[in-house]
Amino acid sequence: MSENKSYYERHIFFCLNQREGNEDCCARHKAQAAFDRCKSQAKAQGLLEPGKVRVNKAGCLDRCAGGPIAVVYPEAVWYSYVDESDIDEIVQSHLRDGVVVQRLLTPPDVGR
Numbered sequence: 001m002s003e004n005k006s007y008y009e010r011h012i013f014f015c016l017n018q019r020e021g022n023e024d025c026c027a028r029h030k031a032q033a034a035f036d037r038c039k040s041q042a043k044a045q046g047l048l049e050p051g052k053v054r055v056n057k058a059g060c061l062d063r064c065a066g067g068p069i070a071v072v073y074p075e076a077v078w079y080s081y082v083d084e085s086d087i088d089e090i091v092q093s094h095l096r097d098g099v100v101v102q103r104l105l106t107p108p109d110v111g112r
């Protein structure tokens, strides 16, 4: 194996942060359901094999204003998704085929 080969081909992190009180957070926008959907769809596509794709939970990624948020490495592509069909598109287009889903990109100036 080449020393430069990444352990995973692609790695997606979902912010699942839950805040107390009235502060907004990704957990309030069905982030857990999106994470679960991503895992099941990636599995159905055969992407969860060794060396392929890893789907991980994350805490706040500090881009809450664009939430719910997910980020894919190694491309460092940030997504603001809305529903299950968005997740399915990220899985099939980006995680499986390596094609970034332009319509779901988090605007570059969006932060906390």
Ligand code: FES
Residues within 6 Å of the ligand: 015, 016, 017, 024, 025, 026, 027, 059, 060, 061, 062, 063, 064, 065, 067, 068, 069
């Ligand atoms: S709460 Fe999700 S990015 Fe901050």
